[in-house]
Amino acid sequence: MSIKAVVFDLGGVLIDWNPRYLYRKIFGTEDEVEHFLENICTSDWNAEQDAGRSFKEAVRLLQKKYPEYAIEIAAYDERWQEMLGPELTPTINVLKDVHKNGTQLFALTNWSSEKFRIAKPQFPFLELFENILVSGEVGLKKPDIAIFKLFLDKYRLTAATTFYIDDNLENVEVALSLGMQAIQFSSAQQLRNELVNIGVLQEH
Numbered sequence: 001m002s003i004k005a006v007v008f009d010l011g012g013v014l015i016d017w018n019p020r021y022l023y024r025k026i027f028g029t030e031d032e033v034e035h036f037l038e039n040i041c042t043s044d045w046n047a048e049q050d051a052g053r054s055f056k057e058a059v060r061l062l063q064k065k066y067p068e069y070a071i072e073i074a075a076y077d078e079r080w081q082e083m084l085g086p087e088l089t090p091t092i093n094v095l096k097d098v099h100k101n102g103t104q105l106f107a108l109t110n111w112s113s114e115k116f117r118i119a120k121p122q123f124p125f126l127e128l129f130e131n132i133l134v135s136g137e138v139g140l141k142k143p144d145i146a147i148f149k150l151f152l153d154k155y156r157l158t159a160a161t162t163f164y165i166d167d168n169l170e171n172v173e174v175a176l177s178l179g180m181q182a183i184q185f186s187s188a189q190q191l192r193n194e195l196v197n198i199g200v201l202q203e204h
Contacts, residue, residue: 014125105128
């Protein structure tokens with residue numbers, strides 16, 4: 001079956017986001033940065049904001065637990081934009097080529113709704129998407145199969161004719177389990193080759 005819709009993850013595929021960009025300015029050594037991100041503001045803690053928890057609440061809970069890091073914890077919220085790196089131009093060029101072909105384009109992203117509103121104006125290419133489903137807006141996050149089912153249902157997409165791109169293997173496996181076509185993203189060239197293979201793009 002031919003592909004009717006292409007779905008992109010955002011972070012790590014089209015947008016470079018990394019809390020180390022901020023915390024390397026705050027801490028003096030890489031060891032301090034890694035200790036903080038592995039033990040205080042952890043990825044699991046951040047994921048709760050992706051599922052809808054407010055940053056205000058998240059910061060309050062963590063400051064209560066680690067008062068000695070109160071300022072550094074607050075920075076995760078107050079200086080969040082400093083975690084954004086540049087847009088990933090090679091992949092955006094692939095995205096633009098898919099858009100030119102007239103293929104439906106969607107994004108499915110784990111992102112805090114309040115922070116996505118801040119980030120969106122910085123990345124004009126996001127306007128190329130017909131729709132973007134943001135985890136924080138629906139109270140579900142990948143790799144929960146429920147958000148994938150919601151996504152397909154909300155935009156009336158057929159799994160077999162939908163191609164999903166994500167740098168996280170667990171998310172890719174969930175998409176595949178629902179009958180979507182999917183790949184784990186590793187590079188813009190790998191993605192372009194795959195889109196040529198499935199007939200979405202023409203070979204240059």
